[in-house]
Amino acid sequence: MITFFKNTFASETFKRLFKNTGLLISGDTVSAVLGVLTFAVTARALGAEKLGMLVLIDAYVRIVDRLVNFQSWQFMIKYGSDALSAKDHSGFKALVKFGTMVDSLTAVIGCVVSVALAGLIARWQNWSPEMIRLAVIYSMIVIFDIAGVPTGILRIFDKFKSFSVQKSVTSGIKFAGVLIAWTLHCGLSGFLWVWMLTEIVDYVSLTAMAWIELHRQGFRNIWAEPLSGITKRFPGIWNFLISTNLTGSVKVGFREFDILVVGKLLGFADVSLYKLAKKLCAALDRLTNPLFQSLYPELTKLWAKKDFKDFRFVVKRMTYIMGGLSVITWVVFVIWGREIIFITTGREFISAYSVTVWYMLANAIAVTSLPLAPMLLAMGQAHLSFWIQFLPTLIYFPILFWMLNAWGLNGAGYAYIVYHGIRVVLQYGFAKHLLKKTPRDTPPPPELMDPQESSV
Numbered sequence: 001m002i003t004f005f006k007n008t009f010a011s012e013t014f015k016r017l018f019k020n021t022g023l024l025i026s027g028d029t030v031s032a033v034l035g036v037l038t039f040a041v042t043a044r045a046l047g048a049e050k051l052g053m054l055v056l057i058d059a060y061v062r063i064v065d066r067l068v069n070f071q072s073w074q075f076m077i078k079y080g081s082d083a084l085s086a087k088d089h090s091g092f093k094a095l096v097k098f099g100t101m102v103d104s105l106t107a108v109i110g111c112v113v114s115v116a117l118a119g120l121i122a123r124w125q126n127w128s129p130e131m132i133r134l135a136v137i138y139s140m141i142v143i144f145d146i147a148g149v150p151t152g153i154l155r156i157f158d159k160f161k162s163f164s165v166q167k168s169v170t171s172g173i174k175f176a177g178v179l180i181a182w183t184l185h186c187g188l189s190g191f192l193w194v195w196m197l198t199e200i201v202d203y204v205s206l207t208a209m210a211w212i213e214l215h216r217q218g219f220r221n222i223w224a225e226p227l228s229g230i231t232k233r234f235p236g237i238w239n240f241l242i243s244t245n246l247t248g249s250v251k252v253g254f255r256e257f258d259i260l261v262v263g264k265l266l267g268f269a270d271v272s273l274y275k276l277a278k279k280l281c282a283a284l285d286r287l288t289n290p291l292f293q294s295l296y297p298e299l300t301k302l303w304a305k306k307d308f309k310d311f312r313f314v315v316k317r318m319t320y321i322m323g324g325l326s327v328i329t330w331v332v333f334v335i336w337g338r339e340i341i342f343i344t345t346g347r348e349f350i351s352a353y354s355v356t357v358w359y360m361l362a363n364a365i366a367v368t369s370l371p372l373a374p375m376l377l378a379m380g381q382a383h384l385s386f387w388i389q390f391l392p393t394l395i396y397f398p399i400l401f402w403m404l405n406a407w408g409l410n411g412a413g414y415a416y417i418v419y420h421g422i423r424v425v426l427q428y429g430f431a432k433h434l435l436k437k438t439p440r441d442t443p444p445p446p447e448l449m450d451p452q453e454s455s456v
Contacts, residue, residue: 032282034171038178039279040344042191043272045182048348052268053127054192055275057135059259060121061114065142066256067249068110072099074244074377076152077297079234084156085304091233093225096214099149102241107146114139125263134192141196144203150210155297157217162209170205174198236380243382247389258400262412265404274412276349277356280333280340281363296374303378308438311378315435318371326364333360358413365420372431384430392422 043051076099083092118135121127127135154162177194184190214222231237259278263271295318302311333340338353376385396419403411 031167031171034168034175035282036279036344038171038175039276041175041178041182043276043345043349045178045186046188046191048269048272050188050268051275052263052271053131054188054195055259055271056125056127056263056268057131057138057192058195059256060118060135061138061141063256063260064114064117064139065110065145068113069106069142069145070102070148070241070245072103072148072241072244073151073155074296074382075099075237075241076149077155077300078240078377078380079237080152080156081297081300082234082304085301088233089219090225093219093222094227094230095234096149096153096219097222097225098227098230099152100146103146103148107143110145111139111143114142121260125260130188134189138192138196141199141203144200147203147206150207153210153214154206157213158297159209159213162213166202166205166209170198170202173201240380240382243386244377247382247386257397258412261397261400262404262409265401266409270409273349273352273409274355276341276345276352277359277413280337280352280356281360295371296377299374299378311375312435312438315371315375315431319368322370323368326367330360330364333357355409355413358410359416362413362416362420365417365424369424369427372427375431376427376434379434381430381434388423388426388430391426392419395419395422 042054046054076095080092080095083089083095115136118132118139122132122135154160174194177198178191181190181194186194214220259271259275262274295314299311299314302308302314334357337356338350341349341353341356373385376382376388396415399418400412400415403415405411407414
């Protein structure tokens with residue numbers, strides 16, 4: 001065990017990776033704590049029934065946002081890192097302009113779609129006219145969600161401390177907002193406005209930070225950069241952008257659409273219990289998501305440099321580390337979960353314990369394989385990421401309907417285990433196949449190669 005950690009942290013890539021992850025976790029830990037407290041205050045103020053209404057509105061708007069909005073941060077990291085490695089500053093600026101235009105266009109379309117479909121979803125969910133009105137208002141969030149390229153920019157330039165600070169500040173603003181709403185005895189609409197305005201602040205502040213960083217790095221006059229021939233300069237750009245967007249769209253299907261399914265089959269109170277289960281599981285995501293954010297740029301850089309040996313080493317070691325972390329987290333919740341729920345949201349929500357145990361077990365399975373997703377993207381295999389997400393999701397929703405009808409709310413946890421079990425098997429199979437085809441050693445730099453070999 002000592003040798004394992006000694007060899008792991010001797011790697012320069014790991015040192016940088018964990019430094020960046022540590023910066024993100026410091027902000028995400030604060031954000032996670034404030035997020036749970038924000039949800040707890042909202043739950044105590046509104047009660048299970050009205051909280052369920054707010055959660056359904058939030059889930060609906062997020063589904064539309066993720067389905068329509070391209071969220072091009074993955075494309076920006078992949079092609080932006082390649083451009084910077086080749087010292088193609090002109091190409092990098094063209095990518096920023098192109099991605100920003102795509103994000104802006106899809107944000108506007110997403111907002112229009114969210115407003116237009118509110119009535120249709122309301123009829124399916126049996127929402128009241130008041131809930132429809134609030135859903136239309138909440139849809140304004142989507143038009144501000146142009147943070148895809150800014151997210152990619154900040155990650156490329158290793159500005160993880162900026163992410164940490166930004167997450168902490170916006171989470172603090174949201175927590176302060178719900179405290180004020182609770183003190184003023186605001187109803188459902190009051191809390192919805194707090195949630196909405198703080199989301200907008202989050203998007204706007206992140207975008208501003210990225211453009212300030214671009215100017216600091218010397219990238220100016222970006223809007224004057226021509227886009228002609230960008231698909232030839234960066235082959236496969238549209239395929240990668242569409243594939244990652246489809247992958248994200250499928251992913252949001254089980255992350256948010258399942259809430260609408262629970263609302264349809266079980267009711268508002270069960271929605272709030274299910275959302276609490278997801279919120280508590282997000283504590284584990286708060287620890288692992290920063291790792292994904294840090295790992296993807298690092299693997300992309302290693303792949304661009306053809307440092308296959310370090311690439312393989314990082315993927316394998318991170319899989320072992322994430323597996324251990326996820327098991328420990330799950331065991332802790334199994335032992336102290338009821339106390340955690342009681343302290344945060346009160347006795348009314350204690351019945352969420354059982355579904356949270358199963359949901360968190362599924363999450364632990366997913367976390368173990370977390371390094372494999374950025375590995376596939378770094379290798380340019382975005383289309384495989386889509387199928388790995390799509391096929392299990394295709395199976396997941398019929399199983400979710402069946403298990404909810406058979407076992408009630410616990411069925412949602414069982415279905416989530418099935419989903420992640422299938423996804424991890426597919427992910428591991430593709431990853432093993434691709435790593436076998438990857439050269440075992442890193443080729444030497446061109447200046448150290450044999451002249452005859454380099455001329456071939």
